[in-house]
Amino acid sequence: MGRTLPSITTEFEQEQASFARFRRALRRSDQLALDDLFASARNHLAAAAYAANALPMETFLLAMLLEEHKEVMRLRTLVEQVTGKNE
Amino acid sequence: MNECRGWLLDLYADEKDGVVLWFIGKKGERLRLHQPFAVIFSLAGPPKSLRAAWRWLREQPENPELGRSEGHDLFLAEPVTLLTVKVASAAAQPALFKRCAQVFPDLVYYDADVQLCLRHAVAYGTFPLADCSVAYDDNNLIHELHVLDSPWKVDPESAPLRCMTIEPDCDPQHNTPSTIQVTYNKNKWDFPVNPVKPLLIDIGAVLRHYDPDILITNWGDTWLFPMLLSESERSGIPIPLNRDSRQGILYHHEKSYFSYGQIVYKGQQIHLYGRCHIDRKNSFLFKDGDLEGVLESSRVTALPIQTSARTSPGTGISSMQMVTAMRNQILVPWHKQQVERQKSALDLLHTDQGGLVYQPIIGVHTDVAEIDFISMYPSVMVRCNISPEIPPPTFLGSNEEPGLIPLTLKPLLDKRVAIKLALGKMHSWDPRHKRYKAASAAYKWLLVTCFGYLGYKNARFGRIESHEAVTTWGREALLLAKEAAEDMGFTVLHMYVDGLWVKKEGIDRPEQITPLLDEISKRTGLSIALDGIYRWVTFLSSRMNTKVPVPNRYFGFYQDGSFKMRGIDARRHDMPAFIVDTQMGMFNILGRAETAAQIQALIPQALDLLRGRLNDLHAGRIPLDQLVMGQHLSRELAAYKTPSPAARALMQLQAAGKDKHPGQRVRFLYIRSGEGVFAWDLPQKPDPLTIDVAYYRKLLIRAAGTLLQPFGWNDGRIKEWLSGSLNTEFASYRQEGLTAQGRNMHKLVSPTHFPTA
Numbered sequence: 001m002g003r004t005l006p007s008i009t010t011e012f013e014q015e016q017a018s019f020a021r022f023r024r025a026l027r028r029s030d031q032l033a034l035d036d037l038f039a040s041a042r043n044h045l046a047a048a049a050y051a052a053n054a055l056p057m058e059t060f061l062l063a064m065l066l067e068e069h070k071e072v073m074r075l076r077t078l079v080e081q082v083t084g085k086n087e
Numbered sequence: 088m089n090e091c092r093g094w095l096l097d098l099y100a101d102e103k104d105g106v107v108l109w110f111i112g113k114k115g116e117r118l119r120l121h122q123p124f125a126v127i128f129s130l131a132g133p134p135k136s137l138r139a140a141w142r143w144l145r146e147q148p149e150n151p152e153l154g155r156s157e158g159h160d161l162f163l164a165e166p167v168t169l170l171t172v173k174v175a176s177a178a179a180q181p182a183l184f185k186r187c188a189q190v191f192p193d194l195v196y197y198d199a200d201v202q203l204c205l206r207h208a209v210a211y212g213t214f215p216l217a218d219c220s221v222a223y224d225d226n227n228l229i230h231e232l233h234v235l236d237s238p239w240k241v242d243p244e245s246a247p248l249r250c251m252t253i254e255p256d257c258d259p260q261h262n263t264p265s266t267i268q269v270t271y272n273k274n275k276w277d278f279p280v281n282p283v284k285p286l287l288i289d290i291g292a293v294l295r296h297y298d299p300d301i302l303i304t305n306w307g308d309t310w311l312f313p314m315l316l317s318e319s320e321r322s323g324i325p326i327p328l329n330r331d332s333r334q335g336i337l338y339h340h341e342k343s344y345f346s347y348g349q350i351v352y353k354g355q356q357i358h359l360y361g362r363c364h365i366d367r368k369n370s371f372l373f374k375d376g377d378l379e380g381v382l383e384s385s386r387v388t389a390l391p392i393q394t395s396a397r398t399s400p401g402t403g404i405s406s407m408q409m410v411t412a413m414r415n416q417i418l419v420p421w422h423k424q425q426v427e428r429q430k431s432a433l434d435l436l437h438t439d440q441g442g443l444v445y446q447p448i449i450g451v452h453t454d455v456a457e458i459d460f461i462s463m464y465p466s467v468m469v470r471c472n473i474s475p476e477i478p479p480p481t482f483l484g485s486n487e488e489p490g491l492i493p494l495t496l497k498p499l500l501d502k503r504v505a506i507k508l509a510l511g512k513m514h515s516w517d518p519r520h521k522r523y524k525a526a527s528a529a530y531k532w533l534l535v536t537c538f539g540y541l542g543y544k545n546a547r548f549g550r551i552e553s554h555e556a557v558t559t560w561g562r563e564a565l566l567l568a569k570e571a572a573e574d575m576g577f578t579v580l581h582m583y584v585d586g587l588w589v590k591k592e593g594i595d596r597p598e599q600i601t602p603l604l605d606e607i608s609k610r611t612g613l614s615i616a617l618d619g620i621y622r623w624v625t626f627l628s629s630r631m632n633t634k635v636p637v638p639n640r641y642f643g644f645y646q647d648g649s650f651k652m653r654g655i656d657a658r659r660h661d662m663p664a665f666i667v668d669t670q671m672g673m674f675n676i677l678g679r680a681e682t683a684a685q686i687q688a689l690i691p692q693a694l695d696l697l698r699g700r701l702n703d704l705h706a707g708r709i710p711l712d713q714l715v716m717g718q719h720l721s722r723e724l725a726a727y728k729t730p731s732p733a734a735r736a737l738m739q740l741q742a743a744g745k746d747k748h749p750g751q752r753v754r755f756l757y758i759r760s761g762e763g764v765f766a767w768d769l770p771q772k773p774d775p776l777t778i779d780v781a782y783y784r785k786l787l788i789r790a791a792g793t794l795l796q797p798f799g800w801n802d803g804r805i806k807e808w809l810s811g812s813l814n815t816e817f818a819s820y821r822q823e824g825l826t827a828q829g830r831n832m833h834k835l836v837s838p839t840h841f842p843t844a
Contacts, residue, residue, distance in 0.1 A: 005439045039634045046445040046582075050562065052436045 008049035011056050012042065040067035088230065091118060092220045094246035095213055096300055097361055097391065098204050099334075100124075100178035106207065107331065108229070109361050110221065111246050111300065119331060119361065120221060122229035126180040126206060129158060129169040129418065130187075132194040137170045140191050144172060147186075149179045158197065158418045161476045161491060161548065167418070169197065177203050188421075197418035205406055208389035209413040214238050215385040215392050216246050238386045239498045241505055242519070250378070251299035253290070255280075259310040260745065261768045267311070271297050287315065287324040294327050301363045301392070302328070303378065308366040312336075312357045330361025343749040350721055352750025356397055363392040370396040379525035384533065387499060400532035401540055404495075407533070408548050411495040420547050427551050438555040442584030443562040446636040447626035451797055452580055453683045454594045455643075457618040457651075458604065460564065461507060462531070463585035464538040465500050466613045467560045469493045475541070475550035483560055483567075484612060491548055496537060503530040504614065561585065564611040571606045581626060583638060586618065595620060595646065619645040623683040625797040627654070633796075642794075644678045656790040665713040665783065669700045670790045677794070686798055694800075697791045698809065704783055707775055714783060715767050717752045732757070736766035743769050757782045 006014070016038050023031055044063035053059045093112040101107045104121035112118060130140055144151055152173040157166040172187075174180040184199045207213050211232055218236035223229045236243060251271045255264030267286065269276045271293070278289045304311055312328065316336060319326040329336065339356035354369045365381060367373050373381055373396060385395040388403040389410055395403060409419050430438070460466065467473065471480040474490025489497070506523050513520055540546040542554030561584065568587055569579050577589040594600070600617050607615045624643025629635040640654030656662050657670040673693040680686040703709050718733035724741070727734045736755035737747055745768060747753055754767035757779040765773045788809075792802035800808075 004435060035632075036634070039632055042635050043446050046443060049440060050443060050566075052440065054433065054436060 008045050008056070012045060012048075012060060015057050015060060037064045037068075040064055043067065088222050088224060090220070090222050091116075092218075093118070095215060095217050095219055096246075097215075097363065098207055098213065099360060099391075100176075100203050101333070102176065102178045106177055106203065107360075108213075108221075108232075109330070110219065111248070115247070117298065117300070117330070118223075118227070120223050120227045120229050122232070123175070124177045124203075124207065124210075125173050125175050126177045126203070127171055127173045128180070128184060128199040129156075129171045129197040130191070130194045131158075131160075131167045131169050131197065132191075134168075136191060136194055137168075140187070140194060141170060143190060144170075144187065147183060149174055149176070149183045151175075151183065159416055160197070160418050160420065161412070167195075167197075169418075177206075196421035198413065199421045201409055201413070201419055202390070202394075202406070204391055205389055205410050205413075208410050214387075214389040215395075216243075216382060217386070218244060238389070239502050241502060241509070243386075248301055249297060249299045250301045250303060251293070251297060252303045253307065253311065254305040255311060258768075259306055269293055271299065283318045284322055284324060287319055287322065287326050290315065291324070291326050298330070299362060301365065301378070302359070303365050303367060306366065306368050307364060308356050308369045309341075309354045312364070313355070328364070329359050334360035341748065343751075350719070350750040352748050353397075358393045363396075365393065365396040371399060377521070377525055379522045380529040383522070383526040384529040387502075387530070388533070400536040401543075404533050404537045404540055405546065405548075407495050407499070408491065412491060412548070415491070415494070417491065423545060423547050423549065438552075438559065440555075440562070441558055443565045443582060444584060444638045445579075445582040446638060447581035447588070447641065449626050449628045449633075449636045449797075451623055451625045451683045451686070452588075452590055453621070453623050454592055455580060455588055455590045455621045455624050456594055456600050457586060457588050457621065457624075458568075458600065458607075458615055459586040459618050460568075460611075461504060461614045461616055462500060462534050463561055463564065463613065464557050465496050465534040467557050467564065468538065468541075469497050469500055470612055471556065471560050473541070473553050473556050473560075475548055475553050479552055479556040480560065483563055492537070492541070492553070496534065499530055499533060503527055503534065506530075507616075564613055567610045568607045568615065571610055572603060575603055575606065577603065581638075581641075588624065619647070619649070619651075622646055622681060623686070624651075627793070627797060640793075642674065644680075648678070650674070650678060655793055656786075661716055661718045662786075662790075663714045663716050663783075665700070665704070665709050666786055666790050668713070669697065669787060670794060672696050672700075673791060673794055690795065690798055690800065693791075693795065694805070694808065697787070697805070701784060701787065701809070704780055704787070707778075711756065711773060711775060711778070712767075714756055714778065715754045716757065717754045719752050720747060720749050722749050732764045735762045736764045738762075739764075739766040739769055745769075 019034075023034055026034060041060045041063040044059075044066065048056060048059040048063060051059050091110060091112050093110040093116075095108060096111050096117075097107075097109040099107055101121065105123040107119060107121045110118045110120065130137060132140075141153055144153055152175075154171045154173070156169050156171050158169045160167050172183075174183055181200075184196070188196060188199075204213075212234040213219070213232075214234075217234050217238075220233045220235060221229055222231040249271075251269065253267060253269050256266045256268060256277075257264050264280055266277045266279050267290070269278065269290065276289070276293065278286050280286060315326055315328070337358035337360070339358070341353060341355045343350055343352050345351070354366075356366075356369065357364060365373060365378070370381065381392060381396045384390075384400075384403055385392045388395055388406045390398065390403060390406050412419050470484060472485035472487050472490055472493050473480065474492040477487055477490040506527050510520070510523050510527065513523070538554070538557055541549050541557065542551050543549050565582055565585070565587070569582060572579055572587065572589045577591045579587060580590050581588040589603070591599075597617055597620065600620070604615050604617065621643045622645065624641060626636060627640040629637050637654070642650065642652035642655060644650045652658060652674070655670065657667045657674070673696055676689050676693045676696065677686055680689055700709075716732070718731065720733055720737060721731075724730075724734055724737055730738070732755060733753040736753045739762070740747065740753070743766075755764040756767060756773055757763060758765045758773070758777040759779045760777050763779070765777070767773075788802055788805055792800065792805055795801075795805065
């Protein structure tokens, strides 16, 4: 079955591959953090496909930001529980 | 004048008799009746070419009756001027049309290649096994024919078919059969293949005596009937495979073709006249739903039983569309003419999408219900009135008159929903249960294919914009369902095209889901049903990255103890029985867990099973046939750059004088020597000592890892544990296991297998 447009997964992989040179020049510890960022964006591929943005990297960046914010919220709750403070 | 009430079994063209119809009378008689049946097809094009065609047709030996009229092409707003060609003999029409198309290739042809059975269905409402009443004279000429039946009846009176099974004692591809087994009701005969003369006489005698309506065979298309027919010709002993002695045998040749990105092989076919031949090994539907499935699909598509057993559901659904079109005075084009409408890049970006497939939340979950839209895409087509001649809908619904596709689909969809609902309330011992199941499966394929055919480039009534509209409104329905679930306090774990997995604390009874189902039905206008509530379900991550979810790899147990698994080795067709059985064995052990918390306690048992099976493998205790892999050939042998294992096995087969074609399965064993594979269908026996034990071990550990990975046991950890270098804390699990599972655990978990911390 031929597809006229690449699937969202293919587009995602192409975008990730286009940063190969950037990744190569990073320190190993930073490379792993970058991989984590891309992996977290994968959680929202379905939503990115539905959005059908002509520049999908924008959507992927937002997806990374979304996952980061979820993590911040989770950690904030945790800190509040530990310190017993509610700012 | 004679009268008969009975079921229509077979229908075909005859040069002398027009159309021959075989009936199974209510009194048990088998009748060969006939009637004259003229066939009409039409030509359209520039007036000059039409006049030339007229002059040419006038001179043809078929002596067709020519006329001028107007007709309705579904894709044209204005009526088309037609040259109509009426051929008195149905048997002569295909040849005349073929010659005409060769002489006038630029004309547009309508109703030209429609099968005779479909034309008859349009004229009289006939379909295979329809309950009919006929009046005929002493020459068996039909004077009146009335169909007293409808294909949409849920419980039609079933015809008393005489079914005979004929099968060789082994796969002729693998070995040379020594006997042919014939079964009729409770009678069974074994006829030796050699000498062949008594075989022909015996099978001939059984056929004459019992006169079966349906012959069910194994490899009848590819080996059995060709062998019997050629032997019969050589020895001069007639074999009455056909019921109609005036007809020959109809052969369809083998072929390989591309479908849905896969190469498919279709073997040679042998069609009989007056009785039906179904080859179990060459039938798509028989595997899925038994004879009942074939008969049901035949009734609704109006295709002959022998054809519907062998064709893909795609042919079935296009036949139904043709019948609907002709009944509504719409011309059936020979070739599709419309192309994709021009659209902007942005439009393409928005429309060229498939179903909505989510990334599930990885891990083990409880309190989960799975809900599915019933036949989502066909329902969307009917509800939104999606048809190539109608502009794509702008909302989840429609105000227009139903188009061709919804007209074709609606009765089928309604019948499937009625059967599905009845099945839900029916016990499995109910005599109707098997037939309902088979019918529901057969209709499912027809309905699913209808969606695909809207976008298929050669479909006569396809249009890519309609195809895209179906997925667009499918996505919309799924998102509406997600919103409804979230509004009602559910967490949506996963969504997959037409199904949702929703979680809410304390969900364990179907009634708790009913309000959600009602709400979704209200918002979307589509029917949705509960597939089941899980005791636990686990969504797996990618093998490469454990943080990345994959949409179609999950497994779990429902509350009634049944299970569902997708994307797991045990579901793959190429896996050997050894891997499948072991993985299923381990899976069933996990299935004993009533709650997710109990799973950990069962892991020692699952690993124990794995170790036992690996020991069997190393000790050579696994029968070789359980290690056979089966892979499909994706191309001709010469086209392989680096031959796959299947291709290497095929080379061995070819050297032994056996051949296979693209799309066919090649069975082989992995061995350590030579080319690394040993073709299973070679005449010589494989040496058990050469089996590549390490490879099978790797496969099995991988399969075990897939299953246990969500519980902290990936391939690496399993390997460490097997090598004894991993100290585990199974002692405590075993204690929990004991309390959970009772005393029998002693037998299952041998302490020697589990080093304690």
